[in-house]
Amino acid sequence: MAELAIGAVVERLDIERAWLVDPVSWREGPGEIVVRGGRLESVSWLRGAAARGVRPGGMLVLPGLLDIHVHLREPGNEDAETVATGLAAAAHGGFTTVAAMPNTSPAADDPAVLARVRAAAAASGSPVELLLHGAVTAARAGERLAALGELADAGAVGFSDDGAAVKTAVLLRNALLYLGAFGLPIFEHAEDPGLTAGAEAHEGVVAAILGLRGWPVAGEETAVARDLAVLAAVVPDAPAARLHLTHLSTAPALDLVRRAKAAGLPVTCDVTPHHLALTDEWVAGARRWSWEALDGDGAVRDPWADGALVAHPYATAAKVNPPLRSAEHAAAVLAALVDGTADAVATDHAPHRAVDKETEFGLAANGISGIETALSVLLAAVAAGRLPLLRAVAALTTGPAAVLGARAGRRGAARGLVEGAPADLVVVDAGDRWTVTADALRSLGKNSPLLGRDLPGRVLLTVAGGRLGYRDAGAA
Ligand SMILES: [Zn+2]
Numbered sequence: 011m012a013e014l015a016i017g018a019v020v021e022r023l024d025i026e027r028a029w030l031v032d033p034v035s036w037r038e039g040p041g042e043i044v045v046r047g048g049r050l051e052s053v054s055w056l057r058g059a060a061a062r063g064v065r066p067g068g069m070l071v072l073p074g075l076l077d078i079h080v081h082l083r084e085p086g087n088e089d090a091e092t093v094a095t096g097l098a099a100a101a102h103g104g105f106t107t108v109a110a111m112p113n114t115s116p117a118a119d120d121p122a123v124l125a126r127v128r129a130a131a132a133a134s135g136s137p138v139e140l141l142l143h144g145a146v147t148a149a150r151a152g153e154r155l156a157a158l159g160e161l162a163d164a165g166a167v168g169f170s171d172d173g174a175a176v177k178t179a180v181l182l183r184n185a186l187l188y189l190g191a192f193g194l195p196i197f198e199h200a201e202d203p204g205l206t207a208g209a210e211a212h213e214g215v216v217a218a219i220l221g222l223r224g225w226p227v228a229g230e231e232t233a234v235a236r237d238l239a240v241l242a243a244v245v246p247d248a249p250a251a252r253l254h255l256t257h258l259s260t261a262p263a264l265d266l267v268r269r270a271k272a273a274g275l276p277v278t279c280d281v282t283p284h285h286l287a288l289t290d291e292w293v294a295g296a297r298r299w300s301w302e303a304l305d306g307d308g309a310v311r312d313p314w315a316d317g318a319l320v321a322h323p324y325a326t327a328a329k330v331n332p333p334l335r336s337a338e339h340a341a342a343v344l345a346a347l348v349d350g351t352a353d354a355v356a357t358d359h360a361p362h363r364a365v366d367k368e369t370e371f372g373l374a375a376n377g378i379s380g381i382e383t384a385l386s387v388l389l390a391a392v393a394a395g396r397l398p399l400l401r402a403v404a405a406l407t408t409g410p411a412a413v414l415g416a417r418a419g420r421r422g423a424a425r426g427l428v429e430g431a432p433a434d435l436v437v438v439d440a441g442d443r444w445t446v447t448a449d450a451l452r453s454l455g456k457n458s459p460l461l462g463r464d465l466p467g468r469v470l471l472t473v474a475g476g477r478l479g480y481r482d483a484g485a486a
Contacts, residue, residue, distance in 0.1 A: 014478050014481070015478070016098075016101075016135065016136065016137075016478055016479065016480070017135040017136065017137050017477050017478065018477060018478050019047065019048040019476055019477055019478075020045055020048055020433060020473050020476060020477060020478055021046070021047055021048070022045065022046060023043075023044070023045035023433070023471075023473070024042070024043075024044050024045075025042060025043045025069070025071055025437060026042050027040065027042065027056070027060075027063075027064050027069075028040070028041065028042065028043075028064065028068070028069040028070065028071045028437070029041075029064055029065065029066045029068060029069065029070050029071070029440075030043070030053065030055070030070075030071045030427060031070060031071070031072050031073075031399060031400060031403045032053075032073065032426045032427045033073070033400060033403050033404035033407050033408045033426060034073075034408055034424075034425060034426025034427075034428075035426060036400065036404075037055075038066065038399060038400050038403075039055055039056070039061070039064075040055070040056040040057075040060070040061035040064035041053065041054055041055045041056055041071070042054045042056065043071055043427070043433075043435070045433040045473065045476075047476075048432055048433060048475075048476025048477065049430060049431065049432060049433060049476060050427065050428065050429055050430065050431055050432070050433040050434075050435070051429065051430075052429055053427045053428075053429050066399050066440065067393070067440050067441050068439065068440060068441045069437065069438075069439050069440075069441075069470075070437070070438045070439070070440050071427070071435055071436075071437055072104070072403050072406075072407070072422075072435060072436050072438065073403075073407045073421075073422030073423055073425070073426050073427055073434060073435055073436075074104070074105065074106025074107065074407075074421055074422035074423060074434040074435055074436055074472065074473070074474055074479075075103070075104045075105040075106065075107075075384075075385065075406040075407060075422075075423060075436060076105065076106070076107045076108070076109075076406065076407055076410045076411055076414075076418065076421070076423035076424075077100065077103075077105050077107070077108045077109065077356055077357050077359065077381060077384070077406075077410070078108075078109045078141075078167075078168070078197075078256075078280065078354060078356045078410040078413055078414060079109065079111060079172070079197065079256050079257065079280065079356035079357065079358050079359075080096065080100070080108045080109065080110055080111065080356075080357060080358075080359040080381060081110065081111050081113065081358075081359060081360045081361065081377070082096035082097075082108075082110045082114075082127070082140075083096070083114065083361060084096075084114065084127065084130055085114050085115060085116065085123070085126060085127070086114050086115025086116065087114070087115060087363075089363050089454070090361050090362050090363045090366070090454060090455055091361040091453060091454045091455055092130070092454070093110075093127060093130035093131050093134055093140065094130065094133070094134035094136065095452060095453055095454045096108070096110075096359070096361070096381075096453065097131065097134055097136035097138040097140065098134075098136060098452040098453075098480075099359070099361075099379075099381050099382050099451065099452040099453035100138045100359075100381050100479075101136065101137075101138050101452075101472045101474065101479030101480035102382050102451075102452045102469060102472070102480050103357075103381045103382040103383070103384055103385055103469065104385045104406075104436035104438060104469045104472055104480075105138065105381060105406075105472075106137070106138055106139065106421055106422060106423070106434050106435075106436070106472060106473075106474035106475065106479060107138065107139040107140075107141060107418075107419055107421050107423060107474075108138060108139075108140060108141065108359075108381070109140075109141040109142065109143055109167055109168065109414065110127065110140060110141070110142055110143065111143055111170060111172045111173075111197075112142070112143050112144055112145040112150070112169075112170060112172070113145075113150060113171075113172055113173045114127070116149070117145045117149050117150045118142060118143065118144050118145055118161075118166075119144065119145035119147070119148050119149055119150070119156035119157065119161070120156070120157060120160075120161075121157075121160050121161060121163075121164035124142050124144070124161070124164050124165065124166065125164070127140070127142060128140065128142070136474075136479065137474035137475050137476075137477035137478070137479050138474050138479055139419055139421060139474065139475065141167045141414070141417065141418075141419065142165065142166055142167065143166060143167060143168045143169060143170050143172075143197060144156060144158070144161030144162075144164075144166035144168075144169050145161075145169065145170070145171060146158075146169045146170060146171045146176050146181070146182075146185050146196060147171055147176065147177065147181060147185075150171045150173065150174070152171065152174070152176065152177025152178065152181065153177075154181075155181065155184060155185055155188070156169075158185065158188050158189060159188070159192075162189070162192045162194055165417070166194070167194070167414050167417040167418070168194060168195045168196070168197045168254065168414065169185065169189060169194065169195070169196050169197065170196065170197035170198065170199065170256070171199070172197060172199045172256065173199065173331075174199060174201065174203065175198060175199055175200055175201050175202070175203070175233050175237075176196070176198060179236055179239075179240050182196070182198075182236075182237065182240050183240050183243065183244055186240065186241060186244045186248060186251040186253065187244055187247060187248045187251065189251065189252070190244065190247075190248025190249070190250045190251035190252075191248070191250070192250075193250040193252065193415065193416075194252065194415075194417070195252035195253065195254040195278070195413065195414070195415075196252070196253055196254065197254050197256050198233075198237050198253060198254065198255050198256065199256060199257070200230050200233035200234045200237060200255050200256075200258065200263065201229055201230060201233050201331070201332065202228070202229050202230075202232045202233045202236075205226050205228055205229035205232065206225055206226070206229040208223050208372075209223050209224060209225035209226070209229070209333070210222040210223045210224075210225065210329070210333075210371060210372045211223075211224070211225060211290055211293050211329075211333050211334075211371075212224070212225050212290040212333045212334060212335045212336060212339075213225055213226045213227065214290060214336050215310075215312075215336075216290040216291060216293060216294050216313075216336075217290065217293075219294070219314075220293065220294060220323060220324065222293070222371065222372070223372070225332070225333045227260045227261075227262060227263075227335075227339070229332075230258065230259060230260050230262075230263045230332055231260060231262040231263050231266065234255060234258070234263040234266050234267065235266060237253060237255065238253075238266060238267075238270045238275065238277065241253045241270075241275055241276070241277060242270075242275060245275065245276065249276075250276075251276060252276050252277075252278070252415075253275075253276065253277045253278075254277070254278045254279065254280070254413055255267060255277065255278070255279040255280075256279070256280050256356060256358070257280065257281065257282050257285065257332060257356065257358050258279050258280070258281055258285075258343070258346075258352070259281070259282075259285045259332040259333075259335050259339060259343060260332075260335060260339050260342070261338065261339050261342035264279070264281075264342055264343065264346040264351055264352070267279050267346075267351055268346070268349075268351045271351065278353040278354070278412075278413045279346075279351070279352055279353060279354075280352060280353060280354040280355060280356040280409075280410070280413070281343045281346060281347055281352045281354075281355060281356075282355065282356060282357060282358050282380070283355060283357060283380060283383070283384045283387040283388060284330060284334060284378050284380060284387070284459075285332070285334065285335065285339075285340060285343045286300065286340055286343040286344045286347060286355075286387075286391065287299050287300050287301075287340070287344075287387045287390065287391060288300060288328070288334050288340070288459065289303055289334055289335065289336060289337045289340050290333065290334045290335060290336055291303055291313045291318065291319075291337070292325065292328040292334055292459055293323065293324065293325065293328045293329070293334065293371075294313060294314075294319055294323050295313075295319040295320060295321040295322055295323045295325070296313040296318040296319055296320065296321075297318075297320050297321055297463070298313075298318055299390060299391075299394065300337045300340030300341065300344070301337075301340075301341070301344070301391070301394055301396050303318070303337035303340075304337050304338070304341060308338065308341065309338075310336055310337045310338055311337075324370075324371040325459060326367045326368070326369070326371055326374035326375075326457075327367065327378070327457050327458055327459040327461065328378075328459040329367075329371060329374050329375075329376055329377075330358075330360070330376050330377055330378050331376035331377070344391065344396055344397065347397065347401065347405055348396075348397060348398070348401060352405070352409075353405075353409045353410070353412060353413055354405055354406075354409040354410035354413055355384065355388065355402075355405040355406055355409070355410075356410065357380040357381045357384045358377070358378070358380065359378075359379060359380050359381035359453070359455075360376070360377025360378055360379065360380070360455070360457075361377070361379045361453050361454055361455020361457065362375045362377055362379070362455050362457045363454075363455075364456065364457075367457050375457075377455075377457065378457060378458060378459065379451065379453045379455030379456065379457045379458050380458065381453065382446075382450075382451050382452065382453060383446060383458060383460050383465060384406070385406065385436075385438060385467055385469065386444070386465035386466055386467040387460075387465070388402040388405070388406070389402070389438075389440055389465075389466045389467035390465065390466055390467075392440075393440075393466055406423075407422065407423040407424075407426075408423065408424070408426070410423065411423045411424040421434040421474070421475060422434030422435055432475050432476035433473045433476050434473060434474060434475055434476070435472075435473050436469060436471070436472045436473075437469070437470045437471040437472075437485075438467050438468065438469045438470060439467070439468045439470055440466060440467050441466075442466075442467075442468040443464045443465060443466050443467075443468065444464070444465060444467075444468045445462070445463070445464050445465075446458060446460045446461050446462065446463050446464075446465060447461065447462070448461065468482060469482065470482045470485040471485055
């Protein structure tokens with residue numbers, strides 16, 4: 011393995027006495043895998059003496075992860091990220107498939123843009139599979155629909171005006187009706203721009219004390235309510251219409267989805283690692299996990315009274331849309347993931363140039379470079395007893411694969427750890443830690459609020475479609 015180049019077929023790999031997690035069969039336990047000629051030749055589950063001492067806190071073997079919401083910035087902003095650096099970052103994070111958002115410049119509202127991005131992926135030599143979302147409206151301008159049928163024929167896996175919600179209810183209705191014929195989802199960024207214009211941080215105590223303009227919960231809740239009402243009206247005429255609400259961050263919005271699902275509406279949603287593990291306190295300078303910011307009764311502890319503020323306030327790396335919320339909302343996000351209301355974890359990986367972040371808080375670009383830290387953040391929640399390991403892995407594999415349906419591809423996220431298939435897996439040492447530094451991140455975007463922090467879960471090896479995606483320099 012030592013001399014193997016990125017993209018080369020993994021001819022021989024033997025992982026002995028590891029903790030295997032297969033969310034397709036909903037099974038985890040001690041086991042071993044053998045890869046020969048890029049194929050997963052055998053998956054053995056160990057019992058008895060052979061299994062002794064193998065723990066979920068050590069070496070893990072998971073199916074390759076799938077991220078359904080990333081920004082790769084090419085074409086148009088290659089100083090922030092390129093397809094090549096984005097795919098390298100994905101592999102470092104354990105992801106073997108990613109789906110890129112269309113808010114590039116020009117926007118992916120035309121099959122020619124999809125072809126251009128695909129060519130960049132092929133030229134990168136990365137074995138990470140790149141899926142593409144198309145825009146809902148031409149140039150994402152919210153005035154008329156993009157060429158949805160052509161984009162669907164060109165292989166778009168979903169449609170989004172991400173960065174903003176689909177501007178009007180009638181555009182959303184028409185897009186749902188049209189895409190219902192293809193059974194393809196609209197990935198909706200739920201935000202009412204009237205309520206969030208000029209907003210800087212989650213509306214609450216932290217924003218008030220720091221003098222930042224509040225970003226109300228209602229800005230997300232009303233948008234979700236609108237979208238669900240439109241979906242309910244469309245479904246009788248377009249039963250295969252699909253609405254996917256991305257990066258939900260608030261308790262009321264998740265409650266709306268919970269009820270809509272119970273009522274049988276074809277809606278799914280994802281949440282991000284940062285909204286479940288980080289809080290608005292991070293803008294003030296706290297660096298504790300969301301579950302450490304609540305007292306025994308579930309109330310938010312005062313970070314000023316607690317002495318929890320350990321970093322400078324107004325850190326623009328913590329500025330993101332939707333904003334980091336209070337710990338109560340983060341707890342609701344985590345609860346939604348545990349109970350299945352949230353179908354997936356998606357990173358909303360949003361790399362930015364330093365110059366776009368190194369400015370005053372209100373002017374700084376929104377977004378977190380997060381694809382390389384996502385698995386570690388979830389493993390931190392697992393280690394804290396807040397999230398079952400199988401659920402965490404499912405949220406990064408089978409959950410997002412189900413959101414994309416047939417277009418999710420046939421890699422590990424959809425198939426699980428299956429003998430005979432091309433090896434598509436990640437080996438991560440949950441018992442080892444790594445430090446998030448600018449050098450450690452393969453992404454050009456160093457805009458992570460986790461910079462300088464030690465995280466659990468070092469990715470040792472990512473095998474994507476039978477080929478080498480990433481290998482830790484220290485791995486044997
Ligand atoms: Zn968004």
